[in-house]
Amino acid sequence: MKNWPLWEVFIRSKQGLNHIHAGSLHAADAEMAIENARDVYTRRNEGISIWVVESKYIHASNPEDQGAFFDPANNKVYRHPTFYELPEQLKHM
Amino acid sequence: MTKQEALLKYVLRLADNVSILGHRLGEWCGHGPVLEQDIAMTNIALDCIGQARNYYQYASKIEGIDKTEDDYAYLRDPLDYYNLLIVEQPNKDFAYTIVRQYFFDVFHFLFLQKLSDSKDKQLAAIAEKAIKEVTYHCKWSGDWVLRLGDGTDTSHEKMQHAIDILWTYTGEMFLMDEVDEILLKEKIGVDLIGLRQEWLKIVSEHFKEATLTLPETTWSQKGGKQGYHSEHLGYILADMQYLPRTYPGSIW
Numbered sequence: 261m262k263n264w265p266l267w268e269v270f271i272r273s274k275q276g277l278n279h280i281h282a283g284s285l286h287a288a289d290a291e292m293a294i295e296n297a298r299d300v301y302t303r304r305n306e307g308i309s310i311w312v313v314e315s316k317y318i319h320a321s322n323p324e325d326q327g328a329f330f331d332p333a334n335n336k337v338y339r340h341p342t343f344y345e346l347p348e349q350l351k352h353m
Numbered sequence: 354m355t356k357q358e359a360l361l362k363y364v365l366r367l368a369d370n371v372s373i374l375g376h377r378l379g380e381w382c383g384h385g386p387v388l389e390q391d392i393a394m395t396n397i398a399l400d401c402i403g404q405a406r407n408y409y410q411y412a413s414k415i416e417g418i419d420k421t422e423d424d425y426a427y428l429r430d431p432l433d434y435y436n437l438l439i440v441e442q443p444n445k446d447f448a449y450t451i452v453r454q455y456f457f458d459v460f461h462f463l464f465l466q467k468l469s470d471s472k473d474k475q476l477a478a479i480a481e482k483a484i485k486e487v488t489y490h491c492k493w494s495g496d497w498v499l500r501l502g503d504g505t506d507t508s509h510e511k512m513q514h515a516i517d518i519l520w521t522y523t524g525e526m527f528l529m530d531e532v533d534e535i536l537l538k539e540k541i542g543v544d545l546i547g548l549r550q551e552w553l554k555i556v557s558e559h560f561k562e563a564t565l566t567l568p569e570t571t572w573s574q575k576g577g578k579q580g581y582h583s584e585h586l587g588y589i590l591a592d593m594q595y596l597p598r599t600y601p602g603s604i605w
Contacts, residue, residue: 264387285389288500295493296389299396 266315267293269300271307279311287312359535360473361415362435363542365425366532366578368408369436372426374457375401376589377444386447393493394450400486407479414475427597431586438577439522441586448501448511452519455494459555460526460548462487467543476541495559502563509564516560517568524573527552532578 264286270279282301287293293312301307321329333339378398385391409422439457444450465487468480501508527549529537536542557567576582597603 286387287389291496292500295496296393299393300389303392303396 264288267297267312268315268318269293269297270311270313271297271301272309272311273307275308279309282306284315354531354535356535356539357415359532360541361412362532363536364408364412364415364476366435366437368405368412368425369434370440370457370461371401371408372405373434373436373586373589374440374454375399375405376593377440377442378450378454380444381450390447397454397490397493400483400490404479404483404486407482411475411479423597427594431582431590432580434582434586434590435578435580436582436586437522437525438574438583439519439525441577441583441589442519442522443585445515446511448508449515449519451494451497451501452512452515454490455498455559456519456523456556457526458487458491458494460523460552462491463548463551463555464543464545467548471542472540498559498565499563502560502565512563513565516565520568520570521572521574524571525575525577528573528575528578530578 266284267287267290268284269282271282272279282297285293285296285300287296290312294310297310297312302310375398378394378401381391381394382398383391385394405426406422409425412425413420413422437457439453442449442453462484465480465484469477469484471477471480498512502512503509527545529545533542533545537544560567574583
């Protein structure tokens with residue numbers, strides 16, 4: 261059981277929302293990973309859908325690239341829709 | 354035996370089954386082979402204890418006296434416990450725990466399916482609620498039977514060993530006594546003998562897939578439903594009842 265691969269778990273809490281990363285766990289195969297995720301992350305009614313993916317298939321950005329990747333977004337207010345009047349019905353902007 | 358007396362005993366049997374099995378599974382807490390399975394087993398334990406609470410509350414209603422679920426769980430001696438012998442058997446190892454769980458889960462599922470048609474509305478409602486949980490229990494233990502049975506040489510050997518020992522405790526699940534007969538006639542209880550074929554079919558097909566062998570012996574241990582238990586129940590109750598008996602009425 262020590263050789264079980266690591267899996268990343270994504271849970272969707274409600275219809276219409278995105279799957280959100282909940283954490284990671286060990287399992288021998290995908291089916292066991294989903295069952296384990298059910299037991300570890302949805303015991304208190306947190307979800308209606310589960311995705312799992314082996315951690316080795318996740319590609320991540322490099323922390324050293326942080327400056328080049330993310331800083332330029334800081335000082336460009338016009339990239340945010342703050343200059344529009346938003347209708348009140350719009351909740352998730 | 355009146356219908357009322359039979360019903361009380363029937364409900365206590367159902368309650369004690371899940372209460373004792375829940376306690377056994379709870380013993381894995383902090384000792385599971387991996388963290389994820391530790392949580393899975395304690396999850397199932399909590400399902401069982403939740404079901405036991407429903408039955409104990411109903412038992413108190415049947416008796417019509419001011420007894421709480423705790424009184425039933427903590428203040429009865431082994432002779433007044435009516436669970437099946439299989440659920441009190443010790444955890445031993447993971448294979449043993451899985452086989453015990455699988456044998457009981459398949460029975461439990463088939464039983465609750467029938468009980469949800471009971472003329473007793475309360476029992477039917479409890480069964481209907483429990484069946485969702487037990488569907489998952491069946492899947493969990495069934496998947497492990499496959500994985501370990503058709504796994505490595507060691508896991509296969511441990512599973513087969515557990516099956517050979519626990520097999521003699523499966524017959525009791527399908528034995529009818531006076532209590533069962535009275536309630537079957539009233540269309541409240543379940544025809545246990547009728548469940549046996551279906552149980553055997555499911556279990557033997559699953560075992561075949563898992564490359565495991567069903568023992569041929571038909572001799573069976575019995576007595577738990579009447580209050581005659583293996584030595585293990587005494588230890589479970591000592592563990593479970595120590596605190597409320599030493600410090601009566603203590604709360605937190």
